[in-house]
Amino acid sequence: MLPDHTPAALSSEQKQSLINGLATLLPDNILLYKDEDLHPYECDGLSVYRQTPLAVALPETIEQIKAILRYCSDNNLPVVARGAGTGLSGGAYPLADGVLLGLSKFNRILKIDPDARTATVEPGVRNLAISEAVAQHNLFYAPDPSSQIACSIGGNVAENSGGVHCLKYGLTVHNILQLKILTMDGELLTVGSEALDSPGYDLLALMTGSEGLLGIITEITVKLLPKPERVQVLLAAFDNVETAGEAVANIIANGIIPAGLEMMDNPSIRASEDFVHAGYPVDAAAILLCELDGGNEEVSELVMQVRELLLSNGAVEVRTAESDEERARFWAGRKSAFPAVGRISPDYYCMDGTIPRKALGKILAEISRLSEQYQLQVANVFHAGDGNLHPLILYDANNPGELEKAEKFGGEILTRCVEVGGTITGEHGVGIEKLDQMCVQFTAEELEQLHAIKSAFDPQGLLNPGKAVPTLHRCAEFGAMHVHKGELPFPELPRF
Amino acid sequence: MKENDLSQAIQSHIKSALNNKTPLAIEGGNSKSFLGRKINIANKLDLSGHQGVVAYEPTELAITVRSGSKLKDVEELLLKNNQQFAFEPPAFGENATIGGMVAAGLSGPRRPYAGSVRDAVLGVKIINGKGEILEYGGRVMKNVAGYDVSRLMVGAMGTLGVLLEVSFKLQPKPQYSLTLSHTVSAETALKKMLGWRRKNTPVDATTWFDGNLYFRLSSSEQVVANAQKILGGEVINHADNFWSEIKNQQHHFFTQEKNIWRLSLPATLASTDKTAKELIEWDGQQRWLADDIPASEIRQYAEDLSGHATLFRAERSQNEPFHPLPGMLLKLHQQLKAALDPESIFNPGRMYKEL
Numbered sequence: 001m002l003p004d005h006t007p008a009a010l011s012s013e014q015k016q017s018l019i020n021g022l023a024t025l026l027p028d029n030i031l032l033y034k035d036e037d038l039h040p041y042e043c044d045g046l047s048v049y050r051q052t053p054l055a056v057a058l059p060e061t062i063e064q065i066k067a068i069l070r071y072c073s074d075n076n077l078p079v080v081a082r083g084a085g086t087g088l089s090g091g092a093y094p095l096a097d098g099v100l101l102g103l104s105k106f107n108r109i110l111k112i113d114p115d116a117r118t119a120t121v122e123p124g125v126r127n128l129a130i131s132e133a134v135a136q137h138n139l140f141y142a143p144d145p146s147s148q149i150a151c152s153i154g155g156n157v158a159e160n161s162g163g164v165h166c167l168k169y170g171l172t173v174h175n176i177l178q179l180k181i182l183t184m185d186g187e188l189l190t191v192g193s194e195a196l197d198s199p200g201y202d203l204l205a206l207m208t209g210s211e212g213l214l215g216i217i218t219e220i221t222v223k224l225l226p227k228p229e230r231v232q233v234l235l236a237a238f239d240n241v242e243t244a245g246e247a248v249a250n251i252i253a254n255g256i257i258p259a260g261l262e263m264m265d266n267p268s269i270r271a272s273e274d275f276v277h278a279g280y281p282v283d284a285a286a287i288l289l290c291e292l293d294g295g296n297e298e299v300s301e302l303v304m305q306v307r308e309l310l311l312s313n314g315a316v317e318v319r320t321a322e323s324d325e326e327r328a329r330f331w332a333g334r335k336s337a338f339p340a341v342g343r344i345s346p347d348y349y350c351m352d353g354t355i356p357r358k359a360l361g362k363i364l365a366e367i368s369r370l371s372e373q374y375q376l377q378v379a380n381v382f383h384a385g386d387g388n389l390h391p392l393i394l395y396d397a398n399n400p401g402e403l404e405k406a407e408k409f410g411g412e413i414l415t416r417c418v419e420v421g422g423t424i425t426g427e428h429g430v431g432i433e434k435l436d437q438m439c440v441q442f443t444a445e446e447l448e449q450l451h452a453i454k455s456a457f458d459p460q461g462l463l464n465p466g467k468a469v470p471t472l473h474r475c476a477e478f479g480a481m482h483v484h485k486g487e488l489p490f491p492e493l494p495r496f
Numbered sequence: 497m498k499e500n501d502l503s504q505a506i507q508s509h510i511k512s513a514l515n516n517k518t519p520l521a522i523e524g525g526n527s528k529s530f531l532g533r534k535i536n537i538a539n540k541l542d543l544s545g546h547q548g549v550v551a552y553e554p555t556e557l558a559i560t561v562r563s564g565s566k567l568k569d570v571e572e573l574l575l576k577n578n579q580q581f582a583f584e585p586p587a588f589g590e591n592a593t594i595g596g597m598v599a600a601g602l603s604g605p606r607r608p609y610a611g612s613v614r615d616a617v618l619g620v621k622i623i624n625g626k627g628e629i630l631e632y633g634g635r636v637m638k639n640v641a642g643y644d645v646s647r648l649m650v651g652a653m654g655t656l657g658v659l660l661e662v663s664f665k666l667q668p669k670p671q672y673s674l675t676l677s678h679t680v681s682a683e684t685a686l687k688k689m690l691g692w693r694r695k696n697t698p699v700d701a702t703t704w705f706d707g708n709l710y711f712r713l714s715s716s717e718q719v720v721a722n723a724q725k726i727l728g729g730e731v732i733n734h735a736d737n738f739w740s741e742i743k744n745q746q747h748h749f750f751t752q753e754k755n756i757w758r759l760s761l762p763a764t765l766a767s768t769d770k771t772a773k774e775l776i777e778w779d780g781q782q783r784w785l786a787d788d789i790p791a792s793e794i795r796q797y798a799e800d801l802s803g804h805a806t807l808f809r810a811e812r813s814q815n816e817p818f819h820p821l822p823g824m825l826l827k828l829h830q831q832l833k834a835a836l837d838p839e840s841i842f843n844p845g846r847m848y849k850e851l
C-alpha cells in the first residue's frame with residue numbers, strides 16, 4: 001500500500017540545497033538528514049512499509065515549527081507529523097520528498113487545574129504520563145489505548161484513539177477541550193476552549209482524527225475525571241464464540257454500560273496465556289473481560305447483575321477478580337495480546353473494523369470462513385462492547401505472496417464490516433493502509449467533499465499528502481467502488 | 497410519528513435555488529428562530545415534513561431519524577424503550593425538530609456529566625451546497641474513516657449543509673432520580689459543585705438561582721439514597737417539571753424583559769458577581785445573565801475567564817448574537833463554508849455576517 005502521492009523527482013543537488021535551507025533556520029541537532037540518522041524514522045507501527053524521508057526535523061519550540069512550515073510552504077515540500085510512531089495505519093509513514101516533523105521533544109505538561117479538571121499538555125507527552133501526573137489529585141485521563149505507555153497525546157488526537165475504557169468514557173474526541181494548531185502557512189490557531197463549548201464551527205471535532213492532514217497540533221487541553229472509588233473485573237468463559245458475542249449485546253441491551261467489555265477468542269487466549277500466564281481458561285472458545293467501575297455500592301450492584309446476565313447468556317464459568325493483583329493479571333493478558341500473538345507467528349496484520357454489536361456472531365463466522373479460504377490463521381481480540389474488532393491475521397512475510405494474501409483477506413473483512421452497517425476503521429485510522437477500503441465506504445462525491453475540506457485548511461496540499469482520503473483516480477483503479485444507487489461511480493475516469 | 501421521506505423534493509428545491517442563485521432559509525419547527533442573527537430570506541426550505549425513524553434498534557443503543565421528526569415524538573419513542581438522549585436537549589417549543597436540535601447544538605442539564613449533542617452524534621446524511629447527498633459517520637460507536645463531518649454539522653446553524661438524517665448514540669434512562677436543594681449563596685454553591693466534581697457522586701444536574709442550589713442525583717435507588725445521606729438537602733417534588741422549565745427557559749428568570757446572555761466558562765469559583773440576576777448551571781460552566789449591560793463588557797468578562805458569551809435572547813439589542821471570532825479563525829471558517837457551500841445558499845448570515 002502506498003500513499004496517493006507522487007514524490008517530486010529531486011536531484012541530489014536540489015535535495016542538498018533544501019536541506020541546507022532548512023538547516024540555516026534551525027539550531028544544531030534539530031535537523032537529521034544523514035542516512036543512519038533517518039533510519040529509525042522510516043516507518044510507524046505499520047512496519048512492513050518503509051521509506052526514508054528527505055529529512056527529519058525534531059523541533060523544540062513553536063517558533064521552530066513555524067519556521068519549518070513556512071520554509072516547506074515556500075518550497076512546496078510535504079510535511080508529515082510524527083508523534084511516537086505507534087500508529088498502525090501508516091499515518092506517520094514518511095515521504096521521500098518530504099520532511100518528517102517529529103514532535104517528541106514537546107513533552108511537557110504545562111498546567112494541571114484540578115478544580116476545572118483539566119490538564120494542558122504538549123503533543124509529545126505520552127498518554128499514560130498524563131494519568132500519572134494527575135493521579136496525585138485523584139484524577140485520570142480516560143482514553144487508554146493499549147499502546148498508552150508509548151503513544152503521544154498528539155497522535156491520539158490525530159487518530160481519535162480509543163481504548164479499553166472508551167465504552168463508558170468515550171473516545172479522544174469526547175475527552176479534549178482545546179487544541180492549539182499550526183496551519184501549513186505557520187498561523188497559530190486556538191480551536192475549542194477551556195469551557196465546554198466555543199463559538200463558531202466545531203473545529204475541535206474536525207481536527208480530531210484528521211491524521212495530520214489539516215494542521216499540526218501543538219498543545220492539547222484534556223478533560224480529567226475523578227478516579228472511580230471502586231473497580232471490579234469479571235472474566236467469563238464461553239464454549240462458543242457467537243454465544244459470547246450475544247452475551248455482549250445483551251449486557252448493553254440491559255442498560256448496563258461497563259467501563260470496558262473486551263473479548264478474546266481461543267487462539268488469542270492461548271497466545272496470551274503462554275506469554276503472561278494470566279490464568280485464562282485455555283480451553284474456552286472465547287472469554288469476555290468486563291470491567292465495572294464507579295461508587296462502591298453501584299459497583300456491587302453491577303457485579304451481581306452482570307454475573308447473572310453472563311451465566312444466563314451461556315457463560316460456562318464466571319470469575320471475579322478478588323484483589324487488585326488479580327484484576328491486573330486479568331488485564332495483563334488482554335493488554336499484551338498483540339505482542340503475544342507476535343510470538344506465535346512471524347508476522348501479523350491487525351485489522352480495525354467496527355460493526356453493530358448484534359452482527360458480532362455473524363462477522364466472526366464470516367472471518368473463520370475467510371480464514372479457511374485464504375489458509376491463514378486469525379486471532380481475534382477486540383473492544384466487544386463498542387463492536388470494534390481487531391482480527392489479527394497471522395502470516396509470514398518471508399513466504400512470497402503471503403503479505404499480499406493477508407492484505408487481501410484483511411480487505412475482505414473490512415468490506416464485510418461495511419456491508420453489515422459498520423466501518424473500515426474504528427480507531428487506527430486510514431493512513432496509507434485503508435485508502436482502498438475508503439473507496440468502498442464512500443462515494444466519489446463524499447470523497448471530493450473531504451478533499452475540499454482539506455483544501456480549506458491546506459490549499460497547497462502539503463500536510464501529509466496522499467494519506468487518509470484516496471484520490472478518485474486511485475478508487476477507479478482499485479475497482480471495488482461503492483455503487484451508489486446503481487450508478488457506476490467515477491464514470492468520468494478511465495478504466496484500467 | 498409520520499413516515500415521510502422528502503429527500504428528493506428537498507434536493508430539487510436546493511438544486512433550483514442553486515440554479516437561480518437564491519439563498520435558502522432552512523426551517524425545522526421554528527422553535528429556535530430567536531437564536532442567531534435575523535436574516536431576511538424569502539426562499540424558505542421547510543424540513544418539518546421530512547419525518548420518520550430510519551432505524552432504531554434499542555439493543556444497539558442507537559437511532560437514525562429524519563431531520564424533520566419532532567423532538568417530542570422521538571423522545572416519546574425512546575422513553576417507551578426506557579432510553580433517552582443523554583444530553584437532555586431543550587426544545588423551546590412543541591414543534592422543535594431533530595434537525596434544529598443538531599443545527600443549534602444546544603444541550604440541557606445533564607450535559608457536563610453525560611456529554612453534549614455533538615458527543616452523541618454518530619453519523620449524518622446531508623445535502624451539501626452543490627446539491628449532493630452525502631453520508632458520513634454511521635451507526636456504530638467508533639468510526640474514524642474520513643474527517644468528522646458529522647460533528648462539524650452540530651451547532652453550525654445550518655450554514656454548512658442541510659441535514660437529512662442524523663444517527664445518535666442513546667443512553668439507558670437512569671433507574672431512579674431525586675432532586676434536592678440547599679439554601680446557599682452563589683459562592684458556596686460553586687464551592688459545593690466543584691467539590692462534587694472531584695468525587696464519584698451520582699449528581700447529574702445542578703442549577704443555582706435566587707439563593708438556592710438545586711441538584712439531581714441519578715442512579716439506582718440504593719446509590720441515590722446513600723448519596724442523599726452524604727449530600728443532604730431538601731427534597732424537591734415534581735422535579736421533572738422543574739428541570740424541564742429550566743432547560744426550556746420557561747422559568748421566570750428567562751422571561752424577564754431583559755437581554756438574556758449565556759456565558760460558557762470553565763468550571764471556576766469566579767463569581768459572575770451579578771448575583772440577583774444570575775442563573776448558574778452545569779457546575780458553573782453555563783451561566784445565564786439577565787442584563788442590559790453593554791455587550792462589550794460581558795464579552796470581555798467571559799474572555800477574561802477563558803470563556804465566551806452569547807446574546808441568547810435579545811430583548812431590544814441589535815448586537816451580534818455569537819461571540820466574535822478572531823481574524824484568522826474567521827478566515828478558516830469562511831474557507832470551510834466555501835468548501836461545503838460554495839455558492840453560499842444555506843442560511844447565509846444566520847450565524848455570522850461573514851458565513
Ligand SMILES: Cc1cc2nc3c(=O)[nH]c(=O)nc-3n(C[C@H](O)[C@H](O)[C@H](O)COP(=O)(O)OP(=O)(O)OC[C@H]3O[C@@H](n4cnc5c(N)ncnc54)[C@H](O)[C@@H]3O)c2cc1C
Nearest residue numbers: 083084085086087091145146152154155158161162212217
Ligand atoms: C501495540 C499497539 C497497541 C495499540 N492499541 C491501540 C488502541 O487500543 N487504541 C487505539 O486507538 N490505537 C491503538 N494503537 C495505535 C496507535 O498507538 C494510536 O493510533 C496512537 O494514537 C498513535 O500515537 P503516536 O503518537 O504513536 O502517533 P504516530 O504514529 O506518530 O502518528 C499517528 C498519526 O498522527 C499524526 N500526528 C502525530 N502527531 C501529530 C501532531 N502533533 N499534529 C498533527 N498530527 C500528528 C501523524 O501524522 C500520523 O498520521 C496501538 C498501537 C500499537 C503498536
